[in-house]
Amino acid sequence: MHEFSLVESILTSVFDVARQHGNPPVTRVKLEVGALQQVVPEALEFAFNAAVKGTSAEGAVLDWTEIPARIQCPACHATYEPADVFWVCPNCEAQGGKAIAGDDIVLASVELEDGESGQGVQ
Template identity: 35%
Template sequence: MHEVAIMQNALDIALQQTRLAGGSQIHALKLRIGELSGVVPEALEFAFDVVVQGTIAADAHLEIDYIPVVCHCSNCDLDFQPANLVYECYQCDQISIDVVRGQELEIASLEVS
């Protein structure tokens, strides 16, 4: 349940960025969360409701962009979305260790006023 700590970090960054932009209210927060980030989006949503209380983000809407894993197969020089948690290339069956997407744990954008 480290989602609360992660959400607190995200809120801290959002508050700082809002101040830098001269804003006083956060209306929306958009996150990009990779399938392989070790974070559960539902738990993040729950944590968001808790950490924003009493802040300028109390009424903000949270949007989570969930990024599926994409691997690169060096054999076929091909990016592919694995069918399950074994990252097997669908063309040559080689297991990929090159994850090109799906590890994201980042803030994408904010809407402030």
């Protein structure tokens, strides 16, 4: 359910970027979603499409790349991609640890309509 909150934050940043470039329509938004984030891409897309209605980002495409989780073992400090909800170090079998990747949602880039190339050709 908190996808709507996430979309609100995403759009605040997206419109900031658009404003800095003269407010052209937004055509694409790229996200990097960590595997440890409990986000359902379809729900995020649904919330995004609903939120951009009537704005300069209406019709923009939401792209996301999943970033795999990376855990650092608390005992031997090896890093590994967990195979299960319970993290077990494949090197020394210690449990738990710290996520060093895959625990963030990052706005990677915003694509804006290019005024020059979009006009007058052909």
